[in-house]
Amino acid sequence: MINPNLTLAFENCKLEKRPALLTYxxxxxxxxxxxxxxxxNISAYVDICxxxxxxxxxxxxxxxxxxxxxxxxxxGIKLNDVFEIxxxxxxxxxxxxxxxxxxxxxxxxxGENNFLKKCKSxxxxxxxxxxxxxxxxxxxxxxxKKHHISFVQLIAPxxxxxxxxxxxxxxxxxxxxxxxxxxxxxxxxxxxxKILNNYFKIKKINKEKNIVIGFGITExxxxxxxxxxxxxxxxxxxxxxxxxxxxxxxxVKTLTKIVKSLRSKIQ
Amino acid sequence: xxxxxxxKPIIDQHDSSYLYxxxxxxxxxxxxxxxxxxxxxxxxxxxxxxxKFIKERDYYFKNYVGTPTSFIKxxxxxxxxxxxxxxAKVVSEANGGAHKIYNAIVxxxxxxxxxxxxxxxxxxAGYAGKMLSMAAKKFGLKCKIFxxxxxxxxxxxxxxxxxxxxxxxxxxxxxxxxxxxxxxxCMRYWVSNCDTTHxxxxxxxxxNIFIKICAWSTAxxxxxxxxQIKKEFGKIPKKLKLINCVGGGSSSIGFWNxxxxxxKKQVEFIxxxxxxxxNSKLHAAPLTNKSKIGILxxxxxxxxxxxxxxxxxxxxxxxxLDYPGVSPLHCFLKDxxxxxxxxxxxxxxxxxxxxxxxxxxxxxxxxxxHAFAEAIKIAPRLSQDTIIIxxxxxxxxxxxxxxxxxxxxxxx
Ligand SMILES: Cc1ncc(COP(=O)(O)O)c(C=O)c1O
Numbered sequence: 062m063i064n065p066n067l068t069l070a071f072e073n074c075k076l077e078k079r080p081a082l083l084t085y086x087x088x089x090x091x092x093x094x095x096x097x098x099x100x101x102n103i104s105a106y107v108d109i110c111x112x113x114x115x116x117x118x119x120x121x122x123x124x125x126x127x128x129x130x131x132x133x134x135x136x137g138i139k140l141n142d143v144f145e146i147x148x149x150x151x152x153x154x155x156x157x158x159x160x161x162x163x164x165x166x167x168x169x170x171x172g173e174n175n176f177l178k179k180c181k182s183x184x185x186x187x188x189x190x191x192x193x194x195x196x197x198x199x200x201x202x203x204x205x206k207k208h209h210i211s212f213v214q215l216i217a218p219x220x221x222x223x224x225x226x227x228x229x230x231x232x233x234x235x236x237x238x239x240x241x242x243x244x245x246x247x248x249x250x251x252x253x254x255k256i257l258n259n260y261f262k263i264k265k266i267n268k269e270k271n272i273v274i275g276f277g278i279t280e281x282x283x284x285x286x287x288x289x290x291x292x293x294x295x296x297x298x299x300x301x302x303x304x305x306x307x308x309x310x311x312x313v314k315t316l317t318k319i320v321k322s323l324r325s326k327i328q
Numbered sequence: 329x330x331x332x333x334x335x336k337p338i339i340d341q342h343d344s345s346y347l348y349x350x351x352x353x354x355x356x357x358x359x360x361x362x363x364x365x366x367x368x369x370x371x372x373x374x375x376x377x378x379x380k381f382i383k384e385r386d387y388y389f390k391n392y393v394g395t396p397t398s399f400i401k402x403x404x405x406x407x408x409x410x411x412x413x414x415x416a417k418v419v420s421e422a423n424g425g426a427h428k429i430y431n432a433i434v435x436x437x438x439x440x441x442x443x444x445x446x447x448x449x450x451x452x453a454g455y456a457g458k459m460l461s462m463a464a465k466k467f468g469l470k471c472k473i474f475x476x477x478x479x480x481x482x483x484x485x486x487x488x489x490x491x492x493x494x495x496x497x498x499x500x501x502x503x504x505x506x507x508x509x510x511x512x513x514c515m516r517y518w519v520s521n522c523d524t525t526h527x528x529x530x531x532x533x534x535x536n537i538f539i540k541i542c543a544w545s546t547a548x549x550x551x552x553x554x555x556q557i558k559k560e561f562g563k564i565p566k567k568l569k570l571i572n573c574v575g576g577g578s579s580s581i582g583f584w585n586x587x588x589x590x591x592k593k594q595v596e597f598i599x600x601x602x603x604x605x606x607n608s609k610l611h612a613a614p615l616t617n618k619s620k621i622g623i624l625x626x627x628x629x630x631x632x633x634x635x636x637x638x639x640x641x642x643x644x645x646x647x648x649l650d651y652p653g654v655s656p657l658h659c660f661l662k663d664x665x666x667x668x669x670x671x672x673x674x675x676x677x678x679x680x681x682x683x684x685x686x687x688x689x690x691x692x693x694x695x696x697x698h699a700f701a702e703a704i705k706i707a708p709r710l711s712q713d714t715i716i717i718x719x720x721x722x723x724x725x726x727x728x729x730x731x732x733x734x735x736x737x738x739x740x
Contacts, residue, residue: 195359
C-alpha cells in the first residue's frame with residue numbers, strides 16, 4: 062500500500078459491492094472558486110476526485126477537455142492555484158482521495174522533486190501523467206512512492222501481454238485501463254463486453270490491484286461496466302460545464318446533478 | 329561534453345530511451361501509441377536495411393521526385409554582394425516544389441508495406457500536406473491532412489493542390505491555429521485510429537521514429553549535393569558554409585547529413601530560424617533565443633514556453649517555420665556545437681526574397697528566404713574562396729498572396 066486514502070476508498074466500495082466513482086474536472090474551469098465549489102458539492106457522491114492541471118497543448122485530450130483547459134488557462138490559473146484548490150478541498154473533506162492529472166512538461170518545468178513536495182504538502186494522493194508511459198516513468202514513479210503518492214500506470218487496448226505484465230508489476234495502488242483507441246471525450250466505440258474482457262485480463266495478472274476504466278464513460282454507458290473496480294467520468298462533466306455556461310446555468314448545480322445520477326446508476 | 333559520433337548516422341546516436349545526448353527526443357506519448365510506435369520502429373528498421381526497399385525508394389526518388397535537383401551558382405548575387413561565392417541547391421525543383429516530397433514518398437511506401445490503406449499528416453506551409461496528398465494518390469491511399477485555419481488562409485495555393493489530389497483537409501481551429509495545433513490534432517486522430525491508419529509527421533519532430541524516418545528521407549539532398557560539390561570543385565572546398573532555414577528541421581538535417589563528419593571549420597552548418605516581425609516580441613526561434621528544454625509532441629527539445637510549461641505562441645511570416653519547437657536532432661547539433669543557429673526577421677526574409685528573385689532565376693519561398701537573408705548578411709564579410717550554399721528548399725508559388733501584399737503586385 063502506497064497511499065492509504067486511495068486503498069481505503071476502494072475497500073469501502075467493495076464492501077458496498079459497487080465500483081468506485083471517479084470524476085475528472087479541470088482545475089480553474091471556469092475559475093478557481095468554481096472548481097472548489099464543484100468539488101465540495103460532488104464530493105459526497107464521488108469516491109475519488111481527479112483534477113486536471115490545464116495544459117495548452119493537450120495532445121491526448123478531445124474537444125471537451127480541451128475546451129475546459131483553454132477556459133481555465135484563460136481565467137489565469139497557475140500551478141500554485143491548482144495546489145491551492147486541492148488544499149482547500151482537503152480542508153473540507155480531508156480523506157477524499159485526490160488525484161492530479163498532468164502532462165509531463167508541467168512537472169518537468171516545476172522540477173520533479175519540487176512538484177512532489179508541493180503535492181505532498183497539500184494532500185495529493187495520486188498522479189496520472191498522460192504522456193509519461195512505462196518504462197520511462199519508472200524513476201518518477203519511484204519518487205512518487207517515496208512521497209506516498211500513488212503513481213497511476215495506464216494500460217491501453219494496444220498494450221501487449223508481456224508489457225501488461227510488466228506494467229502491473231510496477232504499478233502502485235491503482236491502474237487505469239483506457240477503454241478504447243481514443244483521446245478523452247470519444248464516444249464508446251467498443252462493446253462493454255470487450256472492454257471487460259481486457260479488464261479481466263489485467264485483473265488476472267494481479268487480483269490485488271484496483272483497476273479503473275476510463276474514456277467514453279457517461280451516464281449512458283456507466284452501468285454496463287459496473288463490474289470494474291472503478292469507473293472514471295471526465296468529458297461528460299467538462300461538457301456539462303460548457304453547456305451550463307452557454308445557457309447561463311450554474312455549472313455547480315449541473316455537475317452535482319450529473320454526478321448524483323452517475324452514482325445512482327452503479328449503486 | 330556532448331559529442332557527435334563519427335561514422336554513425338546521426339539519427340541512430342540515441343540511447344535506449346531514444347534520447348540524443350541523454351536529453352533530447354524520446355517517446356513521451358500516451359500508452360495507446362506505444363505499440364503502434366514500436367511496430368513502426370520495427371518495420372522501419374527492417375525496411376531501411378532491405379536492399380529491395382532501398383531500390384524501391386530510389387526508383388521513386390528518381391522517376392517521381394526527380395533526382396538530382398540542380399546545384400547552381402548565383403553569379404549575379406555573388407557579384408553584387410562581393411565576398412563569398414554563393415550557390416544554391418535548388419531542392420524546390422523536386423516534384424511538388426519542396427523537400428517535403430522525400431518524407432512523403434517514404435511514408436507512403438512504409439504505409440503500403442504495413443498493409444494500411446489510410447494515411448494522415450500535418451502541414452504548416454501546406455507543402456508537407458501537398459506532398460503527402462501526391463504520394464497518397466500515387467500509391468492509392470486515402471489521405472487526411474490536418475492544417476491550422478490561419479495557415480489555410482495564408483497558404484491557399486497549397487490547400488487547393490491538396491484537395492485537387494483528392495485528400496481531405498481537416499481544419500484545426502484550436503490554439504494558435506497554426507502548425508503546432510495541426511500536429512497535435514493529427515496525433516489525436518492517430519490515437520483514435522492507429523489500428524487502421526499510418527501517420528506521417530511532416531518534419532523531424534514528434535516521437536523518435538518520425539524524426540528518424542523524416543531525416544533518413546531528406547538525407548537524399550546531401551547525398552546528391554556531396555557528389556555535385558566534388559564535381560564542381562574537384563573536392564570539398566576548404567571553407568564551405570551550408571545555410572538552411574530551420575522550422576522543424578527536416579530540410580536542414582537532410583542538407584547537412586552527408587557532411588556531418590567534416591570538421592566544422594571546413595564545413596560549417598548554419599541554421600536560420602524565424603525571427604518574426606521586426607518590432608514584435610514573438611518569434612519562432614527556440615535555438616537562437618535560448619529557450620529551455622521541454623516536451624512538445626512527444627519529444628524533449630528546446631521549445632518556446634513559459635515557466636509553467638505552457639507552449640508559447642509564435643509569429644512568423646513563414647507558415648513553415650512558425651513552430652515553437654525544433655527537432656531534437658538540432659538541439660543535439662547545437663549543444664555539440666556542430667551547427668550554429670541564428671534567425672532572420674520577416675522583413676529580412678522579404679528583402680532577401682526580393683533581392684534573389686530580382687537577380688537570379690530562382691524564386692525561393694519565404695522559408696528558404698530566411699536562409700538567403702543570412703547568406704546576404706555574411707557573404708560580403710567573407711573571403712572570395714569561401715563557398716556558401718543555400719538550400720532553396722521551397723518554391724514561392726504558395727506565397728504569391730503574401731508577397732503581393734507585402735511587396736506589391738510586381739514584386740519581382
Ligand atoms: C519550403 C519549406 N522550407 C522549410 C520548411 C520548414 O520545415 P523544415 O525545417 O522541417 O524543413 C517548410 C515547412 O513547411 C517548407 O515548406
